[in-house]
Each structure stands twice: as C-alpha cells, then as structure tokens.
Amino acid sequence: MTNIHDIARLSGYSVSTVSRVLNHHNYVSAETRQAIEQVVKKLDYAPNAVARDLSRGKTFNVGVVLPHADHPYFTQLVQGIMRAAFAANYHVVLLPSKWDAQLEQKYLETLRQHAYDALIFTSHGLPLATLAKYQRYGRIVICENPHDSGLPATYAERVATYRTAFAHLKKLGHTHIGVLNSRDLAASATTQATVAAYEDVFQAPLPAKYCYTGVNTLTDGQTAGGYFVARFPEVTAVMTNGDDIALGFRRAYLAAQRPLPYLIGQEHQPSGEALKLPTIDHHFDLVGVRAFQLAIGETATNVAIPSEFLLN
Amino acid sequence: MTNIHDIARLSGYSVSTVSRVLNHHNYVSAETRQAIEQVVKKLDYAPNAVARDLSRGKTFNVGVVLPHADHPYFTQLVQGIMRAAFAANYHVVLLPSKWDAQLEQKYLETLRQHAYDALIFTSHGLPLATLAKYQRYGRIVICENPHDSGLPATYAERVATYRTAFAHLKKLGHTHIGVLNSRDLAASATTQATVAAYEDVFQAPLPAKYCYTGVNTLTDGQTAGGYFVARFPEVTAVMTNGDDIALGFRRAYLAAQRPLPYLIGQEHQPSGEALKLPTIDHHFDLVGVRAFQLAIGETATNVAIPSEFLLN
DNA sequence: GTGAAAGCGCTAACAC
C-alpha cells in the first residue's frame, strides 16, 4: 500500500507539499505540482479516505435510522435526504432499526464514537429524552414534532389534514369509522394525531375497538381487513395509513364478499390512484430535505411541512 | 475530546491494556478491567470509530451505487442488501448516480481510497471493463449478467420469464406489441433481454418504433402512453417495465378515451394488483442479499435468481 | 497480565 510518504520520498518533496498538491491548497509551483503528480500517477496512488477523515475530525457521513426500508414513508424520506446530502457532498448511511430500542441505542453510541457527523431518526422507539441526551455528541434530527425535547425537527403537519379527511367522511354521512395505524397510541405521535383529529371532528372519543394498530405492510392491511370484516359490519369507512395498506384491507372484504367500506389512503401512491382512493400526501421528500439541512446545521428552525388531502 | 491516552493515564495502566479492555481481548485481570471501566465511565469516554477503522485498515462499509432511490427495482435491491449487511455487521452507504459516468468514476475512486470495503453497482453507465479495472482496489459486484467481464455478479434471470410473458401475449392473439424500457438497447442488458425474448417468441424483429425507452417513473409511463395512443392504434398489448409505469401508461389511454391495450407489468407492486395486471416478480430482494454476500466475499459463485411471471 | 512503541496515512500550524 503506497502512501503519502512514498510519494514524498520518490518525488523528492515533503509530505506537506504532496498534501498541498493533493488538496489543491496554497501555493505550489507549477513544476513541483507536475513532478508530484507524475509520481502519483506512476505509483497509482490514491490518498486514504479514512486517514483523511481522522485527521480532519469529520466524516461527511450522516446516519439515517429507519425502521423499515420498504415503507413509502421511509422511501420518500430517504430520497429527500439523499437529494440534499448529495448536493452538500455528504454520504448517507442507512441504519435499520425496526424500532428496536437496543439497536437505536447502539446507533446513538456510534454517533458518540464519531462514526457520523449527524444522525437522523426517521422514527424512533427510544424516548425523545434519551435522544436529546446524545445531542452533545453530534447533531440529532427527528422527523416528528419535537415538543419540548429541544431536538431539531422537521415533520409533516398532519393533524389539520387528518381533520380535513375526517370532515370529508362526516360530510359523506359516515358515523362508524375504522382507523389503521402503525403503532400504539402511546408510542406514536402519528397515531395520536389521527385520533385527535377524529375526536376533534366528531366531538366524541374514537372507540378503542375501531383503532387498529400494528399495520405496516400491505399484508398487515389485509389482516386488519379481516379483523374489521368479521366483527364490525357497521363500519362504513376506514382511514388507513397507506394506499398499499388500503389495498390489502380491501382484499379481505373482497375475499369475504362483503361490501367495501369507503377507504382513505395515505402516501399518495400509485395503488391509490389505481383504486381511485382519496389519499393524503405528506410530502415526505421535502421533510427529508429539511431533515438533512438540519442535520448539517444549515438551518436552525424546526419546520412543519403541511400535508395535503387529495381526492384521486 | 477525551482519548485512550487519557484513560490510560487516569487509570494508571497503559494504552494497550485499555485497548484490550475496550475490545474484550486477551487476558486482562478482573480488577484491571474494573478499574479501567470505571475511568471510562467517569470520563464518558467512547473510542473513535474512524481511528479504529484506520488502524484496522477496514471500514465495514459497502457502497451501493444506484441511479434512483425511488424505483422499485432499487428499493427492493437495497432492502435485500441492507438485510444481509445488517446480519454481517456492515453498513450500507447509498451512492446516487443517475447513470452518470463521471459520478460512477468518482465512486470507483472512493473505493480506491478505501472509503468502502466493497462497491455494489445496482446498475451502471460505465462499461463493465472500466468497473473490472477497479477490482484491484476492492470488491466490485454488479447486478446483471457479467458475461466475460470477470466481475462477481448476481442478477435476475429475466430472459426465460420474458419469453413466458411474450408467449402469453402470443397465445392471446396479440401481434402488435409495444415494449417499454428504462434505457437504450445499447446501454442496457435488461432492454436487450426483453427484445431478445420478443424475437425468440415471435421469430421476427421487434419494430424499433414499438420499442420505447427512457421510462423510469409513473409519469414517464404516462408519456409513453401518450406516444403510443397517438400513433399506434394497432398496438393491442404492451410489455411495460413496471406496474406503476403501466398505471401511468393507462392514464394516457383513459385521458384519450381510447380502448386500453393489454398491459403486462413488472416488479409485482400493489398498483399491479389493484389493476389486476399480469406482472413479473424478479425477486430483487434476494438479488440484493446475494449481491452483498458477494461483496464481502462470503460466496464466490455468480448467481442468477429466476424471476416469475404472475397472473394477478 | 501488562507495557512500550511502532505503526495506520493524513492534515495543518509553524518555521524558514
């Protein structure tokens, strides 16, 4: 493995001059530069990126903690993050978590070990307070309302849009409405937002039995559909947490040959268009872009990105 | 910034002993271990990951070069790669390329600079010969048939399945068939596979005007639909390169109020199910898993993963 | 069991 000293020795110059040539720094005479570049080429030399990072005390890496790689929420978010990271010459490292607290803790530790300049949590199992503690080791950005955690955050402003969606259902005359969510009320800000919007519009609590959680994939949607079709014929509309999930939900009703409830999707996916489902676009790619900007400290203010209710 | 020397000094032991404790190496007496761990805790010390990488000459990072982050081909592939990488304690760094040769070259250089232990090209603009040259700097895996490039490779075995799909169209009596692809015949092995399968089944060349390329997104699909609907009423079936794309294609015909051709999708996406489209599942997640295994040298043999024609 | 010291390969402050 040839290194900068070899180049210095063979070119007859010092390592610092070689370094200058390599980094296009300062003043180096044209001849010196040429001489050095020639040796570099001859030895097929390339500077070591890790050594460089170490010396500079910076990695230009941001870690992105994400529960699943296949959910549209994360896909869109990652896309936005990548776009912004690319523009700023940063690299994106994907850190799968499945909302596992131990894993998340491990990732926090790697931040502490300076493996990344910053960490973006697209979602999290750990309490915000725990994340907040690790801020001293590097920037930590979350993709939800930070409340009083003091963490830099961007997120889709969902409640208003959920309200619009429920108002739409109310106007259509639906009174028994199912709600699907990814995680428990206690664990998830999104679930809380959905329920809050429901209660706001209907001025009544959402019956617990109509609030179904643990839904992440199309298949989960189908399972949820099975739950509702077998139990609640009175439910005539369902607020799902994804167009694909709505598709899965629908499967169960088709299989049972029961009339399909009115479904609202989310994420504005192709499947939603195919089924002509009303949907909600949370503009997660924009959230991703802002999250990255927060991560490298380009922006200081937290931003809520408004989401949008769409009739397909 | 506290470092291993601080711990050594304050604990009264040497750096090597501290290092041993940190890495659970060799023999360290229980008391020594305790004493050191106490200091570590007291100083809130964490070893620096970059320094460690440098010292070890290994990063446990694999770079994944991908043209787009939003195409299902790449999403699925990345998911497989991540699953396998996670299991092996490696990290996945996403490198967006847009098939830009200069960018790809830059990524090859970063491999040379030891920023990654290996590079996986999910697709590429550069010639395989160029990629092959960089093998001396680290492992390079491609996700297509390597032919005589000598590169480690996994890929979906597509031709047989494309043949099945075209045979299906032939049996249904279609004689004028459109074909959508992502990239030009010259640039893309996939496009070549599609065309080869067509010609195999129909024993005639695919008319160039029916071979439409540059299609990557749902919107591109719609544009393609516009192209066909305006020009080729005789085309009664189209082999698209994605279920979502088929959905876009369909839009153009709906807008023009013309009868829809028989569409075949790909990627086995929810939108395809919603439209009851026949589709092809290439099992890209499996391809991803194998690609990663090749990247870290767990497996030496190239593998073609069979794909599957599905009637939804 | 523990320690000294030589790397790993580069950057950058400072001197000339």
Added chain:
DNA sequence: GTGTTAGCGCTTTCAC
C-alpha cells in the same frame, strides 16, 4: 514556495 513536525486516536507486535 517548501519542509518539519506534531498531532488525529487506535491497534498490535513484541518484550518482560
């Protein structure tokens, strides 16, 4: 313009 040198923080061989 160019060189010297002290880091950056850790691992690992070798000696005791």
